[in-house]
Amino acid sequence: MPLDSAFLLAADEADGVGSTSRPGPDGGLSASKYSYIGGFDYTSNILAGKLYGIPVRGTVAHSFIMSFRSLEEVQPRVLSPLEGGEPVDLPSLAESWLQRVCELLGTPSDKPNRGELAAFVSYAIAFPQDFQGLLDTYCVMRSGLPNFCAVALALHQLGYRAIGVRLDSGNLIQQSKETRRVLRACGAHFQVPWFGSIPIAVSNDISERSVEDFVREGSEIDMVGVGTNLVTCPLQPSLGCVYKLVEVNGSPCLKFTEEEEKMTIPGIKAIYRLYDAAGHPFMDLMALENEPSPSVGQELAVHILGRRGEATKIRPSAVKPLHRMYLRDGQVCEELPSLQEVRSHAQASLNLLSPVHRQLRDPQPYPVAVTEKLHLLLIELQNASQ
The missing domain is CATH 3.20.20.70 (Aldolase class I)
Structure with missing residues (x-):
């Protein structure tokens, strides 16, 4: 057609x-x-x-x-x-x-x-x-x-x-x-x-x-x-978005709840998109801000959110930082992109997704993971909350 x-x-x-x-x-x-x-x-x-x-x-x-x-x-x-x-x-x-x-x-x-x-x-x-x-x-x-x-x-x-x-x-x-x-x-x-x-x-x-x-x-x-x-949203009539703290005066903090999807990830973080050899993104990775960036070709242990058990070993073929600071202390610190620039960026990102993530029926979930160091901080604060 x-x-x-x-x-x-x-x-x-x-x-x-x-x-x-x-x-x-x-x-x-x-x-x-x-x-x-x-x-x-x-x-x-x-x-x-x-x-x-x-x-x-x-x-x-x-x-x-x-x-x-x-x-x-x-x-x-x-x-x-x-x-x-x-x-x-x-x-x-x-x-x-x-x-x-x-x-x-x-x-x-x-x-x-x-x-x-x-x-x-x-x-x-x-x-x-x-x-x-x-x-x-x-x-x-x-x-x-x-x-x-x-x-x-x-x-x-x-x-x-x-x-x-x-x-x-x-x-x-x-x-x-x-x-x-x-x-x-x-x-x-x-x-x-x-x-x-x-x-x-x-x-x-x-x-x-x-x-x-x-x-x-x-x-x-x-x-x-x-x-x-x-x-309109016939299957999801509302989207809950709530402000939560992740750090206070330099100390990481955590909202602990029995509903895992409502639990926050503590600390100031950096976010990276990891790509496979075919050029498709296969995972987004959260790390603490002071951690070194993942290295191309280097094996890395990560914990995928929503999955319990041992760490998963990955080896990215490319790494792209996602987090950029546009607002600091209530002030714009970098020129905001135009609507056309945002659109172009979004389309380029979508076009890179693997077909297994984009298919309409039974798409493969796109994983988000945390580094070993961030995972240990999360466990530490969970134990302290209990």
């Missing part, structure tokens, strides 16, 4: 005006920022684009399309060709193209909804170089797709190129295949070579499982809009 790396983030829905609940007063902004860092390409949240410089993409809302009843409502009506010349009445041109498209597809010309056609035409006049059609307000095959093709071909006649379509309900995989077939048929019949490769975007409760299905079943989807399953 042609699904590439382009993921359209939707803070609500892909059109940015849905009703999905969002955690916190700035849920859409936070989702846009951190999803962009994590690998999403765009946001539909206009304010996030303005504040953070994230590229903004999206289509019109269903409510926009439903607000039109006929072509007579389109104002303004004319559009000048891209290369200049006399303005053209776009509603009339689109209507004539609709007749030709319906004839090609074997669809009765009275089936496409004229209010939908009017909405597409109005949008195309306002954004002739960014025209993208939302196809499922009424019926994709009988109305949305013929109307889109008519307007897109009218724009092509004036020198413009439509940038895509969006599907937002029903069987997205099957509809993407049917949509691609129609786009290719129009492109071939009307001799518009680029028409068959118009990008197809989908939305409607997209999840990781949905994307996996898109790939497995060979869909024709190029872009996905993710909203509800990104901005």
Whole structure:
């Protein structure tokens, strides 16, 4: 399937005006920022684009399309060709193209909804170089797709190129295949070579499982809009983050609890990422700040968190320090990276992960370990607490 790396983030829905609940007063902004860092390409949240410089993409809302009843409502009506010349009445041109498209597809010309056609035409006049059609307000095959093709071909006649379509309900995989077939048929019949490769975007409760299905079943989807399953947390409604002390006046301290996952790791620490011979990170290692850095090729005894028993012997092929000091005594001591720099760093780090850690089903847990010295300090403070 042609699904590439382009993921359209939707803070609500892909059109940015849905009703999905969002955690916190700035849920859409936070989702846009951190999803962009994590690998999403765009946001539909206009304010996030303005504040953070994230590229903004999206289509019109269903409510926009439903607000039109006929072509007579389109104002303004004319559009000048891209290369200049006399303005053209776009509603009339689109209507004539609709007749030709319906004839090609074997669809009765009275089936496409004229209010939908009017909405597409109005949008195309306002954004002739960014025209993208939302196809499922009424019926994709009988109305949305013929109307889109008519307007897109009218724009092509004036020198413009439509940038895509969006599907937002029903069987997205099957509809993407049917949509691609129609786009290719129009492109071939009307001799518009680029028409068959118009990008197809989908939305409607997209999840990781949905994307996996898109790939497995060979869909024709190029872009996905993710909203509800990104901005809300159906399986984990809250994330507990609590401030804890690890050292007071030079003395390491420990929160001791019967719940091992809530136990803190004492002392001021340095953190290292260890890489194998293939260049994949295989472990993150915490050490006390005053310990020497792990050495490449040198055997090292470590204790993996969550595992009991003897130390594990490792031999890293590369070592990268992770901890950097940006704030000291409440002051910024190093220039903070830009959002784009953070995003690039996050993507580079993710791309280095081994496939066994990245697979969607049954991924291998990524281990975090402590040095022998830090492990002994932890045991010492545990015994003192008991």
